[in-house]
Amino acid sequence: MTEILQVNKLVKHYGALKATNDLNLTLMEGELHGVIGPNGAGKTTFIHQLTGEVLPDRGRIVFDGMDITRETVDARALLGIGRSYQITSIFKDFSVLENVMLAVQARLGSSFRFWSPVRSDKALYEPAYQALHEVDLVQSAHRRAGSLGYGEMRQLEIAMTLGMRPRVLLLDEPMAGMSKQESARLVELLQRLKGDYSIVLVEHDMDAVFALADRISVLLYGSAIACGTPQQIQENPEVRNAYLGDDDEF
Numbered sequence: 283m284t285e286i287l288q289v290n291k292l293v294k295h296y297g298a299l300k301a302t303n304d305l306n307l308t309l310m311e312g313e314l315h316g317v318i319g320p321n322g323a324g325k326t327t328f329i330h331q332l333t334g335e336v337l338p339d340r341g342r343i344v345f346d347g348m349d350i351t352r353e354t355v356d357a358r359a360l361l362g363i364g365r366s367y368q369i370t371s372i373f374k375d376f377s378v379l380e381n382v383m384l385a386v387q388a389r390l391g392s393s394f395r396f397w398s399p400v401r402s403d404k405a406l407y408e409p410a411y412q413a414l415h416e417v418d419l420v421q422s423a424h425r426r427a428g429s430l431g432y433g434e435m436r437q438l439e440i441a442m443t444l445g446m447r448p449r450v451l452l453l454d455e456p457m458a459g460m461s462k463q464e465s466a467r468l469v470e471l472l473q474r475l476k477g478d479y480s481i482v483l484v485e486h487d488m489d490a491v492f493a494l495a496d497r498i499s500v501l502l503y504g505s506a507i508a509c510g511t512p513q514q515i516q517e518n519p520e521v522r523n524a525y526l527g528d529d530d531e532f
């Protein structure tokens with residue numbers, strides 16, 4: 283397996299607060315890497331530094347051999363770093379398919395004629411349809427996006443990211459707000475996607491992370507205090523003490 287993303291000694295301060303503190307993490311090609319840690323441990327700040335929304339004070343992010351530490355959000359998206367869209371970016375009056383087509387159009391950017399009507403273009407239609415297929419939403423392609431249930435909306439967000447054909451998929455709490463059934467469906471979906479995509483999954487739902495992850499990094503005060511297989515993390519005394527409490531539940 284080759285490394286697709288390397289994070290070396292990343293540092294981000296907010297005043298005196300070290301939100302990211304000498305953070306190291308490696309994502310292997312095709313791996314699903316879970317990132318867990320208590321509230322305020324720096325998980326979202328870390329994801330924002332991978333997408334380019336937040337620039338680190340120090341350290342390096344290398345994607346596929348390229349130093350992308352100072353690259354813009356758009357440049358990273360074009361290189362293949364896909365961040366899941368938020369529900370707020372779904373156009374509720376457009377169909378499910380049109381939403382994915384719009385996301386693909388955004389990916390193609392200026393290479394695409396902006397006056398081209400979104401409904402009619404094959405270059406958008408095919409990758410969009412493929413993305414809906416990957417998330418199991420083909421049967422809802424022509425439904426109004428606003429009529430989807432909450433779990434389906436989150437599937438649509440993932441399809442919108444996949445439509446951009448990313449190599450790395452960054453998912454920040456995709457299970458948040460989901461019912462048990464919806465989470466189980468998303469776990470099934472991510473199980474299928476892993477291997478085809480290299481995925482960083484930040485998630486509070488421990489059952490989901492432990493079921494899905496090849497490796498897990500545990501963040502505490504902005505640093506990774508442990509990284510290993512789910513079993514190694516489960517058995518790590520430092521993790522048990524520092525994060526999960528030394529109880530039998532974990």
Ligand SMILES: Nc1ncnc2c1ncn2[C@@H]1O[C@H](COP(=O)(O)OP(=O)(O)OP(=O)(O)O)[C@@H](O)[C@H]1O
Binds near residue numbers: 319
């Ligand atoms: N823009 C900001 N300005 C100041 N402090 C910030 C900013 N963003 C994050 N922080 C602080 O940095 C720390 C890490 O926050 P972050 O949101 O990354 O943690 P998290 O692990 O994602 O937490 P949660 O699990 O609650 O989402 C927190 O103490 C937070 O208050």
